[in-house]
Amino acid sequence: MPRLGRIASRIAGAGVLFLAGLACAPDRGSGDEQARRAGPPRSIGPGEGAVSIVAWAGYIERGETDKSYDWVTGFEKETGCKVSVKTAATSDEMVALMNEGGFDLVTASGDASLRLVHGGRVQEINTALVPSWGSIDPRLQNAPWHTVDGRHYGVPYQWGANVLAYNTRVFPKPPQSWNVVFEEMTLPDGKSNKGRVQAFDGPIYVADAALYLMRHRPELGIADPYALDRAQFEAAIALLRQQRRIVGRYWHDAVAQVDDFVNEGVAASSSWPYQINLLQSR
Template sequence: MNEFAVRRLSRRGLLAGSGALAVGMALAPRDGAAREEPVVRFLNWDDYIGATTFSDFKSGTGVDVVFTPFRNNQEMFDAVSRPDHGYDVIVPTNEFVGRLMASDLLMPLDEAALPNRLNIQRQFSDALFDPGRRYSIPYVWGTLGIAYRRSAMAEPPGSWRWLFQSNRYNGRIALYDEPSHVFGCALRYLGLPVNTTDPAHIEAVEHLLIRQKPNIRIVGPVAANKLLMTGEADLILVYSGVMQGMIAQDPDLGYIIPREGSILSQDSLCVPKGAPHPKNAHAFINFILDARNGAKIARSLNLPVANRAALRLMPRSYRDNLVIFPSEIVLASCRVRVYQGPDVAAMYQAAWDRVRRA
């Protein structure tokens, strides 16, 4: 009798066995997926997937991935608002999951088709923007902070003041064209709740940004990152996830979460209502949740994934990197933005539109 036949059936052993089954089932959809056209249409941020994820999925399931990039959450939302959108899997951020839910644009997930959910880290198994995780699966998370050029300043920019209330770097500051993120960080700077519905709070941020408008550029995330990399900007609002790669290319760059605290950004995998290939969509999400596939994504992106099984396969240099994984004290100062209905969203958007026109 071999050692596996006499293994004790402890709880840990059962969990390990179920994990192995889940990994095996990641490739099971070949037959089930064949009932649909062998394709899954993926609407995602640009360059936000593993280098071999699509080809690995094709090899394991026979299903092609057709990838379409989007530039910001609003563009993604507008795309899936069309009845004939044609997408199977999308990647919204934080409160856009709630906004999609409120607009009846998401399909409830079939838990039975996602056995690799067992690999999700406990702290991400629930979400303020999707209680019970009925509509979303955590993909990649990170913080918002300030990226800066070390040689351009005497000390690290330890406060949001450097972005929102300083003219020292006139014309060399870039903010993402993502109103939720900008307002969230500015609210932290002013010491106000990040999910405030008070018009006076929103107006205070609007006035702050309009006063700062002559000193800043408002561009998409990719464009802002390029401005810093090419030396055309010295300070930008940035996702922590992109910083590791940027610092590797240019050691003169630094990243800091300001002392006032920040926003915890989380991107999720969702299936939009009307998805033409829902079985393939679930198979693809389950594939991403596999330990080895998740680790490949983490290695490609140098981003923190919410997959505990994948994290165990990553080197200590990744797991101990404070840019990728901030300390517990820093994380405790970060907040999550949630969707609070169309009226509140309209207030924020109107204020942002006025900032952009100023």
């Protein structure tokens, strides 16, 4: 089995946060729209006994994937609140599921959170009711992907680096640049990278291209990969169109990407720590 290495980029996605505020809380009995208009809850009442969550793979674990990782069982015993989880593979799927209704919480990334806020699918929260709010990095507390007009709609949960995953059979030494997934070239094993690299399947991947251009085309003046002017955006899109000629598959399912590295001969790809940990544990 090929071994996987990784190098991290400076981009960190937009973080992941819990959105909504009705989980295991008292039933307000007035419907989602009225609850949203009423503002955030002022107190925490008796629990409902159950909470339904839309989550990324690996975020709400009860030991089913790996017995060493189980933080649901203890929570259920301590609170009496039964946890049910619907795993989503993409931000689009999360938004679709929340639009359908029936879920209390969602671990939304920054490319989904504002769609849910502006779509009226999540409720404003009262940060005073979050005991650990003061320990959250101030840079995340009022982040624009969950704070609108001074109102908070989510609690930052974690952030993670986007990483460059590479097959150590192809790269005896770590690649020194992300150009191995953006530009056609011959890899250290003497073969072309065409058809052997992957890229993330989502609009937020434009930011990865912009980050690459920050270093490789400094004349563009990109200071924030998430805030591009027209010329910078068009340069990022042009890079992604160029990359399309060498991409074997656009990935969005983390588990499927693990299988691609193991069985399909993928040489390098943008990835997340979740896949790296799974691959390195095999």
